[in-house]
Amino acid sequence: MDCNRVFVSKVKRLTIVFTLLIAFLSIKIDTFAQVDSAVVPVDSVVAGSAEAVSGEHGPAKHGEEKFEPTKLIMEHIADSHMWHLWGHTSLPLPVILYTANGLEVFSSGNFHHGEHDYNGKYNNYRLEEDHVKVVGADGKVDEEASKSVLDFSITKNVAAMFVAIFVILVIFISVAASYRKRVGKAPKGLQSFMEPIIVFVRDDIAKPNIGHKYAKFMPYLLTTFFFILFNNLFGLIPIFPGGANVTGNIALTFVMALGTLIIVNINGNKYYWKHIFKPDVPFWLYPIMIPVELIGIISKPFALMVRLFANITAGHIIVLSLISLIFIFETLAIAPVSVAFVLFMDVLELLVAFLQAFIFTLLTALFIGMAVEEHH
Amino acid sequence: MELVTPSIGLVFWTSIAFILLLLLLRKFAWKPILGAIHEREQSIDEALNKAELAKQEMARLTSQNQDLMQQARAERDEILKEAKTLKDGILNEAKKQAQVEGAKLIEKAKIEIENQKKAALAEVKDQVSSLSLEIAERVLRTQLDDKAKQETLVANLLKDVELN
Numbered sequence: 001m002d003c004n005r006v007f008v009s010k011v012k013r014l015t016i017v018f019t020l021l022i023a024f025l026s027i028k029i030d031t032f033a034q035v036d037s038a039v040v041p042v043d044s045v046v047a048g049s050a051e052a053v054s055g056e057h058g059p060a061k062h063g064e065e066k067f068e069p070t071k072l073i074m075e076h077i078a079d080s081h082m083w084h085l086w087g088h089t090s091l092p093l094p095v096i097l098y099t100a101n102g103l104e105v106f107s108s109g110n111f112h113h114g115e116h117d118y119n120g121k122y123n124n125y126r127l128e129e130d131h132v133k134v135v136g137a138d139g140k141v142d143e144e145a146s147k148s149v150l151d152f153s154i155t156k157n158v159a160a161m162f163v164a165i166f167v168i169l170v171i172f173i174s175v176a177a178s179y180r181k182r183v184g185k186a187p188k189g190l191q192s193f194m195e196p197i198i199v200f201v202r203d204d205i206a207k208p209n210i211g212h213k214y215a216k217f218m219p220y221l222l223t224t225f226f227f228i229l230f231n232n233l234f235g236l237i238p239i240f241p242g243g244a245n246v247t248g249n250i251a252l253t254f255v256m257a258l259g260t261l262i263i264v265n266i267n268g269n270k271y272y273w274k275h276i277f278k279p280d281v282p283f284w285l286y287p288i289m290i291p292v293e294l295i296g297i298i299s300k301p302f303a304l305m306v307r308l309f310a311n312i313t314a315g316h317i318i319v320l321s322l323i324s325l326i327f328i329f330e331t332l333a334i335a336p337v338s339v340a341f342v343l344f345m346d347v348l349e350l351l352v353a354f355l356q357a358f359i360f361t362l363l364t365a366l367f368i369g370m371a372v373e374e375h376h
Numbered sequence: 377m378e379l380v381t382p383s384i385g386l387v388f389w390t391s392i393a394f395i396l397l398l399l400l401l402r403k404f405a406w407k408p409i410l411g412a413i414h415e416r417e418q419s420i421d422e423a424l425n426k427a428e429l430a431k432q433e434m435a436r437l438t439s440q441n442q443d444l445m446q447q448a449r450a451e452r453d454e455i456l457k458e459a460k461t462l463k464d465g466i467l468n469e470a471k472k473q474a475q476v477e478g479a480k481l482i483e484k485a486k487i488e489i490e491n492q493k494k495a496a497l498a499e500v501k502d503q504v505s506s507l508s509l510e511i512a513e514r515v516l517r518t519q520l521d522d523k524a525k526q527e528t529l530v531a532n533l534l535k536d537v538e539l540n
Contacts, residue, residue, distance in 0.1 A: 074379075077379065078378065078379065079383065079386065096385075150384055150385070151383065151384065151385045152384070152385045152388055152389070153385050154389070155385060155386065157386055158385070158386060158389040158390075158393075161389070161390065161393055162393065165393055165396075165397050168397065168401070169397070169400060169401070169404075169405075172401055172404075172405035172406075172409070173404050173405055175405065175409060176404055176405045176408040176409050179408050179409055179412035179413075180408055180412070183412070183415075184415070184416060184419060195409075195413065198409060198410070198413065199413065202410070202413075215410075218406060218410060219398060219401065219402035219406045219407075220398065222401070222406055223394075223397055223398045223401050223402070223406075226401075227394060227397060249382075249386060250379065250380050250381065250382045251382035251383050251386035251387045251390060252386060252390045254382045254387060255387055255390040255391050255394060256390075256394070258391075259394065309380075313379070
């Protein structure tokens with residue numbers, strides 16, 4: 001009797017869910033069709049089809065824009081010459097170009113969101129795909145000339161990085177001041193919040209991996225840890241002054257990994273180099289071993305670079321995709337689901353922010369430890 | 377592909393910014409912070425060691441105190457015992473002496489009494505002899521008057537003498 005009732009209720013529930021699903025799919029089937037057609041041109045846009053974009057820009061501006069999630073996500077992941085604040089308002093950032101004739105500095109506001117060209121001292125410039133390109137005499141983008149112009153602009157990522165650096169400096173210099181003020185006393189306030197993290201980096205990252213020579217590397221490890229951590233955290237803030245994908249940019253992770261590469265190899269002792277050039281294997285294996293070891297020098301920081309970049313970028317892409325779901329389905333009904341998933345992802349990203357900073361620092365410490373190890 | 381191509385501008389600014397950050401933090405943050413933490417850890421270690429030492433010292437002092445107390449107690453008992461024996465000795469001595477003294481006095485008194493008795497007896501004997509002489513004189517006088525009366529008198533006198 002009891003079992004029967006449970007069975008009936010389950011069947012009922014299943015029927016309801018199935019009906020809702022069918023209804024949902026039948027209503028939104030045209031949206032899917034739209035999205036599918038929209039994705040195709042986006043891919044070609046990302047690949048760099050110049051005409052398609054310049055043609056699209058004018059009419060798309062004020063009318064009902066066709067929603068293209070790939071474009072939106074890629075725009076958010078990539079660097080930009082403007083810092084988007086709200087609506088159509090953006091903070092123009094300085095453009096600094098190194099040309100064969102000299103430096104060019106002007107505000108990216110001159111491009112009016114890519115609608116106008118800017119007549120610089122030496123060339124005319126056009127903002128295309130958020131890249132500054134040189135415009136030739138014929139009014140078209142001169143790709144050859146564009147390649148010779150080096151872009152040292154303060155982009156969104158650079159500006160966001162500066163903000164993070166400023167915050168780090170303010171926090172840690174004030175923490176240091178409170179150490180000086182409260183000599184020999186228990187930590188207080190911000191100081192007591194930061195101290196466990198610093199001690200964690202020292203006792204759980206540096207000491208076990210590097211050994212007794214850890215003190216020399218502490219500034220680098222701590223700076224790396226907090227630099228990555230703060231940039232990760234700022235990246236999680238969706239609005240100004242966050243919102244930039246700083247640690248999810250390959251250039252930044254490249255520099256960080258390069259730093260590790262340099263630190264490791266400068267401090268490598270004779271055992272480290274012996275391990276690479278005279279490993280303890282039969283000599284006929286040297287032609288294999290030495291190239292492998294040499295590749296190992298590069299591949300270790302390379303893994304660091306890709307790991308940080310991929311983790312942070314992936315997190316951003318997932319969050320943006322979930323948000324995009326609302327606009328793909330063009331209904332508010334999906335919003336609670338999206339928001340719930342985004343909330344979950346954001347919490348996960350918070351963990352990842354700490355985790356990636358920790359892993360990067362830990363592996364750096366590990367590589368340093370391998371390079372400065374005394375005996376074999 | 378653009379996503380994985382590092383742009384020169386960002387590489388440049390990141391390098392500069394990171395190196396600057398590293399130098400600034402090393403000078404103004406990490407050195408004082410790590411130094412202070414290290415110093416505090418050392419001072420805590422030191423304090424703990426000192427506390428441990430103090431505890432040991434305390435324990436040592438306590439045991440020493442106890443020893444001293446015990447010693448003092450034993451000494452006190454000893455002194456008390458000594459005092460008691462001394463007192464007993466003195467008491468006994470005094471008693472003995474008093475006895476001896478008393479005995480001596482009694483002896484003296486006895487001798488005195490004996491002497492007095494002897495003197496008294498000698499006096500009595502003198503008086504008796506003088507009395508006897510007087511009686512004899514009287515008897516002799518009465519004898520001269522009446523024979524019979526003399527005899528009774530003598531007899532009476534003799535009776536008296538015997539009473540003595």
